[in-house]
Amino acid sequence: MGIPVIKTKDGLVKQKSFTYQKEQPWPLVLGIDVSPTSIKYLLLRRKLNSTVIEAYGKFTVSDQEYDLSAKVEEIFTNIIPKSIWKKAKIVVGFDSPRLIVKRESFPRMSVKDMKQAVELGLMQQIENESGEAAVKCDFIPIGSDPELKGNTRYVVFGLPENEIFDKLYAFTNNHIVPHKAVPSIITLSNLLQFIPREERNGNSAILDIGAEHSVLVFFKDGQIDFYREIAVGGDDFTKSVTGTIFHEGRAIQFSAEEALEFKCKYGYPLGFADGMTFRGAPLTEVGAMMRPVVERLSGEIHRSLVFYKENSGGEEISSLYLIGGGAKLKHLTEVLSENMSIPVSTFPIPEKIRVIGSTEDQKRFEQKFLEQAVCLSVAFEASAEKNLLPEPFLKVHKNAIIQKYMAYAAGLVVLILLVISNGVSSQNKKLKREVSAIEARIRKSPSRGDEFAALQKKQKELSSKLAELNSKVYQDSTLTQLLKLVSNVIPENIKLISVDLGKEDAKPKTSRRRSAQQKNKEPEKPKTVLKLGGWAKNPPYDIGVYLAKFVVELEKSGYFDEVVVNEEEYVEEENSYAFSLSAYLKQ
Template identity: 25%
Template structure:
């Protein structure tokens, strides 16, 4: 009987260990390790990686990688993918959720209003109206929207929507580049949406009207927010290369004709910029600071004029409201003296950064963030915007991303369920060989071991308790069949006869989705399904927790 008791004890220990393994697996099985934002520029790629820690969201890594091209030609997909691989060297891409910020002259976002109609009709209505809203929109363009609120116009209640579009060619280009690096993106954002994510997590003052000017290599974009709501965005045909090209103009003086190369002009643009005290002293023996100012005056005047027109439009639309500040972004924003020039021309505060009150920046990312926040801000904001909301990925890829999470969850859970019995069997076989050698010597003692019977009965009782455990294969099969789109489970546990399930909802119609999910649970193996808690998380996802019994 002692031998039987020892076998029973050993089995109980194995079962207990297996339960702990399952619990740890369930708490992490539905989660990726980090979320990362990628911003594709014309000559560089920016990256920002965030991890969730006990005290909140942390920026743990950030980087900028120049795109190398041959013979000063526009880089192709291969060169861009190579730069991305260098940037992500050492990053476990399979463990992350990647959100990319894409841009081109035809990629844009704006707020629109439409009457209250069904979701299916709303999509059709947006597509029909899109040509009125977006110059470059066609039937093949990628389009997505989110409901920003309600408004009343002419006594009629309407949806206020944030709508974003991007040409099919642009979306396919960046899908191809990411595929070359083995990354399956969860979401594509555009600049206004990425900046909205940045404001949502890094800026608390909801009363200020803030403008952002992203000066790229080939075009610029101005985005205006009233608090955290997008007012408008517009592409501006003045960019960083325009200042460089202006400095390459041929100059005629008493010394004859002279002209800077593109590389020489780029160097002077970054080091000298807009001279504050122009004179006739030559820079590198070729051009004076007075000549630099003269050559830069035309693109500077055009830039300030375009910004002023945007601000005038805002004041007309809002009945005279003023814009409080302008934040410069992009590599072109570092034109020396541009900050002061625009501040003087526009008569408002111009700066290079935002104070981030929510996200904590780890030591490894602090130096780059402090030095080049104006360049990594779109990647920063794309990650903070998260996989929910506006997503310019093609519909079939968005659906595949959701299915990928579910498949991974089920595969790992099934592997665990198969592994634990195998581990138990191996342990039993090892111990069985040892116990068989002892059984012969133990037979004479069995008659005197009456007290051990009670322990054996306790062991049988424990086994009966475990026999009441549900068939987990059926449970996971049931869950995989009924989990709706937009719902991701993050944790599952069981205590007594009660199963608890935690998860997140990434879609807007959260009440309907959770209600439908609970009804489907009731129709299957689960009984007495109750909603324990529901709340908004820090990264704008909707968290919930359910409890239920099971047959």
């Protein structure tokens, strides 16, 4: 959603009328939400008229970095098949207390200048706060500025680039390069499509209650407007129940497992379960221990609402939706709604999204929806916009696209050569028929000397053209056969990047097979040589063996007198291997 923005011929940002629009979505997205205590994944496939969840899940992680890396490896090795995630766009959402989100107004300018202006502003703010200058940022256009004519309003966001590298280490450590990295709260606007239109187009808020903390996000006109972290999470409710209760002369204390059982069964019981007990303890007593946590959460939300109203021209939110594991606490929505004097409810389960499998699978997902809501919003990211992926990772995907099109181009070249070869062969046959016709006419007119001489001259001209075409046919046919040979024997992990057929004046300096007798020979005449260039990404340790096998297969083919490796290079920074070789055709 947002205002459409196009780039004009002069490089300026031009805006159309303000309207909500859906971006052309990626067909298959693997959304991964990384938080301090867990990592969630959700594989979303978009079809013509439906959206299907093919896989989802959650891992609890410790503070150890290797534990997160192990969980990422588990997802990409044992849960999502490689044949599937290789075709998917991988989007990583993450939390960061250092994320800066604000609304800015800018005059008409080029896209490049716009990015520089946003980066400079965020860089100064982050540098003042932490002393770090390198910033990765992006912006979302949201409409014309009613206060400044000719200006456009944007949501701009960013954070230190080194923190993004840290967030993605668990993926790069497993040789996984995501297509997109984005703060999770930025993706929450994707959920607004599932709430009533009047709330979506107005002011609303979503409270994500995580295990250790909560995040309150305010939305205006379908885009994030303000957010605030609250130091209260679902674990605080559980810990509050583990305190000691004195009832009828005895002390009662619940274990962590019993506290979790109570929370799932009764939630926040004050005012909802009078006269009931749990393992001998009155629910009212247990609820009294939970009250400080509920009041602290309620107070923080109320202060945030007041602050937002004061800084948004008196505007108030129309509704508050709860997501996250802590949102499943029974009676919490009623208590918050009463304290805030606004409608509060858990986020509605999307009706148009289906889980692959049976009806029971669908019900299980609906039970876990509030926990998976953020991960679902990450998987709904539709394009490369709003992307904080560092430049080195973006280059990896650009290079992959280039290699893909080079492979297509190589196949097209082979096809063109085949067409040319067939065309030359057709002309060759036509000329042969013309020569045969001329010879027949000569035999039928032996007494006409002048005509005979003219026909002989024509025959010589046609024979010359025939010889020239035969030469072309020989060259094109040979090149076609050589390309077929190379494509059949080249190892799968080596990509062919250059092919050249020509003449070479001198013998090569080095060769894998060179006898003493060959060294003493006089320089030979120029020979026809096929020069090949190859490249491999993430080569195995024995890549040299694969190259040697390739050379042997070429020599055994019978086409070449000699095959020579001219150059080999391994680039450690890119983990890539390249080589070039010359194959000398038999005379």
